Amino acid sequence: MDIDQETVVNFLSASIRWKKVDDCNISNINWKRIFEISKEQEIYTILYPKVKKLSNAVKPENEIMYEWKRKTILASLNQKKNINRMSCVLKKFNQARISSIALKGLVIREFYPIKELRTMSDSDILIHIEDLEKVKRILLNMGYFQKHKDSKHVVFLHKQYLPIELHWLLIDKNYFTKAGYLEKDVWKNVQSINICGTNTLVPSIENQILYLCLHMAVHFLYSGFGLRQLSDLVLLVESERNKINWDIFYKKIRKCKIQNFVIVLFEVCRRLFRMDVPYILYNKKLENSQYVDMIIHNVFSRGIYGGIYGKASMNSVGDNVLMLHNVNNGKFYTCIARLKYIIKFLFPRRYKLSKRYSYVKGNRAFIPIAWLHRLIYGFFRKDFNIKQKILFLLAQADFLREQEKLFKWLEL
Known part of the structure; x- marks a missing residue:
């Protein structure tokens, strides 16, 4: 970690534990980068109360502070509106005697000092597959519409509220073949909590x-x-x-x-x-x-797998090259090895393709189209220039090899 990343972690640590940040330990902070990192990590709302309480001598400049406050207020209002909506959804499930289990953000937010500052991009709920049609009718009557469906969940969108992901399976068997027992165990071991006045089941x-x-x-x-x-x-x-x-x-x-x-x-x-x-x-x-x-x-x-085709920032490309150079004691791989991993990166297996290429999940014949789609998307992205893309691709070949070693070490 560099000093800015360490600062972000220290602020996050103080924020989730509701501890005071000591002004005396703060000096020469690059607030612009701190704000950018916190936005990339989707934690700027969580950090804001602690940043706001800093003395004027160490606070961010007015322009950054104003934007931080504005974005935090908008995000928290949106979260509050969404959680109230989810309370209505869960009440309707209860009234229809549909068993459901709240997952991830819906549950975790309850532990944060200020719940609305733990943002969510969607709401995850586990149901029994036999209740899917009942749940679907309830959501359609509430103004939701179906967007995407695969082997383990279906996504419902709304014009005013955040999406709802309805799961009947927790784990994709493409990733973890040994985690299937959790599907039964999670229903056997539940507890009840209150989410905005609604009694809701959550996992043990x-x-x-x-x-x-x-x-x-x-x-x-x-x-x-x-x-x-x-x-x-x-x-x-x-x-x-x-x-x-x-x-x-x-x-x-x-x-x-x-x-x-x-x-x-x-x-x-x-x-x-x-x-x-x-x-x-x-x-x-x-x-x-x-x-x-x-x-x-x-x-x-x-x-890094996001890369120029996903979320990763090009700021990390140079760091990756240096990191891999150090890990390998300065020895880079042969041209044949690099070529092998570049091909792996450019033409990934179906399960490694993102949701943007979800059309391949139902039909293997669409995989070549997805590869072409992905290459065109990466080539025409304007946030990276040609030199950066070439550098990234070369770094990716080395990185994929190290990632593969890491996956084997972790037994993933």
Whole structure:
């Protein structure tokens, strides 16, 4: 991490724990970059209350502070409007005697000091597949319309409110063939919480943590995850620590065969947020692991697989080249090896294609069209020039090889 990234993590750590930020420890801050990083990581709303309380001597300049405040107010109002809407949706499910389980942001936001500042891009709900048509009718009557459907969930959009993702399966079997037992276990182990006056089922605390970890593992394989997902995990663990049965949790991650990834994930949280790691998940050998350094690097680059075809910033390309050069003691791979991985990157397997190319999921014959679509999209992106795209592609060849080693090390 550089000094700006470290500052963002320190502010986030203080924000989720509602601790005071000491002005005396703040000096020479590049507030423009801090604001940009917090927007990229979708945590600017969470940081705002702490930034606002800083003394005038160290606060961001007026222009940045005004924009930060404006965006935070708009986002929080939108979140409040959406959560009130979700309360109505959940009430209608209850009235129709439809069993549903709230997931991810709908649950995690309840642990944040100011709920509306933990933003969501959609609302995730788990239902039984046999209730899908009933739920669909309720949502259509409320002004939602169906947008996308695949093997595990369907997305409903609304002109005024955030999308709703209805899941009947939690895990895509393309990623984790051993996590299927969770589908039954999550329904057997539920608890009830109040979301805006509506009693709502949520997974047991162990299954909530497990699902967060599985969700991050999927994102890590596909594109990467960011600071907000990590802060969710830290806040959930620290808020419910006395209720968590770590022995049960460890048995669950062993059944899913993701214990290596989870142990590393907790080490990342320890390094970044100084979270106390349960003894059963602690591995001292990881304290100086370069692979953990790579994961932390990916957290800030938002996942290199996104690249010029997704979310990753070109600012990280040069860093990736240097990082890989150091990891390999200055030895770069042969031209044949690079060519092999460039081809892998340009022509990925179907399950590694993003939602933009969802039309291939139902028909393998569309894969060549998706590859062409993806290449054209990357070539004509205006936020990167030709030189940057070439540099990225060369760096990607080396990075993919290191990523593959990392995936094997994590047993993903």
